[in-house]
Amino acid sequence: MFRTIKSDIQAARERDPAARxxxxxxxxxSGVHAVILHRLAHAICRKHIPLLPRIISHLSRFVTGIEIHPAAVIGQGFFIDHGMGVVVGETAEIGDHVTLYQGVTLGGTGNERGKRHPTLGNHVIVGAGAKVLGGIVVGHHVRIGANAVVLKTIPDHSTVVGIPGKVIHRRSEEGDLDHVKMRDPIADQFEALEIKILALKREVHEKQGQNKPSQKLEQTSGDKEPD
Incomplete structure (x- = not known):
C-alpha cells in the first residue's frame, strides 16, 4: 500500500505544474489526502471488516469534500486535482495513472444492484464536472472533456465531449495523453468557431467595400440636375 501511495504522490508532482x-x-x-484515506479504507474493506471502512470514507468526505466508496478499486498513480465534489461509486474500477478533476462523478444510473458504476482504463483523464454513469467501460488513453455526460462504452485513445458524450477524435496508439501539453477539445471548438466568425466578418466587409463605388455613383447621378 505504501508503494502505491508513493506513486499517487509522484503522480501529483508530475501532473500539477503548481506542485513544488x-x-x-x-x-x-486534499485530493491526495482522499486517496490515501481510501487506500486505508479499501484495505480494511477487503478484510471484510464491517463499518470501519465506511467511517473512514465518511471522515474523508467531511475533511476533503471528496467521496470515494471503500469498495471502489483504484490503480496506482491516481490523482484528483482540486478535488472538491468528486464522487466515486461502490463498483467503480479505475486503472493506473488516471486523473480526475473537480466535480467528477463516477456514478450509477438507477437503483440496480451488481456492477452499476463505470470502469476506467489506464491513462484516462476526466475533465471538471464530467459525469461517467452506469456499468460502462472507458478504454485506455481516453480524455473526457469538462461537463461531458458519458453513458456509453468508449473505445481506447478517444476524446469525448458533450451531453450526451460523443467521441470527436481518436488518436493512434502512439498518441500522447500528457494533460499539460494536450489541447482542450472544447477550447478547440471555440477557436474554430471564432475563426469562422472572423472569416464571415471579413467577407461582409469586402462586399460592403465593393458596393460603395456603385452607391456613390448612384448618389452622384441622383444629385445631378437635369438639363
Missing part, C-alpha cells in the same frame, strides 16, 4: 515538492503535496493536497 512531495512534502507540500502530502501536507496540503
Amino acid at each position: 515538492s512531495s512534502l507540500e503535496i502530502l501536507l496540503t493536497y
Whole structure:
C-alpha cells in the first residue's frame, strides 16, 4: 500500500505544474489526502471488516469534500486535482495513472444492484464536472472533456465531449495523453468557431467595400440636375 501511495504522490508532482515538492503535496493536497484515506479504507474493506471502512470514507468526505466508496478499486498513480465534489461509486474500477478533476462523478444510473458504476482504463483523464454513469467501460488513453455526460462504452485513445458524450477524435496508439501539453477539445471548438466568425466578418466587409463605388455613383447621378 505504501508503494502505491508513493506513486499517487509522484503522480501529483508530475501532473500539477503548481506542485513544488512531495512534502507540500502530502501536507496540503486534499485530493491526495482522499486517496490515501481510501487506500486505508479499501484495505480494511477487503478484510471484510464491517463499518470501519465506511467511517473512514465518511471522515474523508467531511475533511476533503471528496467521496470515494471503500469498495471502489483504484490503480496506482491516481490523482484528483482540486478535488472538491468528486464522487466515486461502490463498483467503480479505475486503472493506473488516471486523473480526475473537480466535480467528477463516477456514478450509477438507477437503483440496480451488481456492477452499476463505470470502469476506467489506464491513462484516462476526466475533465471538471464530467459525469461517467452506469456499468460502462472507458478504454485506455481516453480524455473526457469538462461537463461531458458519458453513458456509453468508449473505445481506447478517444476524446469525448458533450451531453450526451460523443467521441470527436481518436488518436493512434502512439498518441500522447500528457494533460499539460494536450489541447482542450472544447477550447478547440471555440477557436474554430471564432475563426469562422472572423472569416464571415471579413467577407461582409469586402462586399460592403465593393458596393460603395456603385452607391456613390448612384448618389452622384441622383444629385445631378437635369438639363
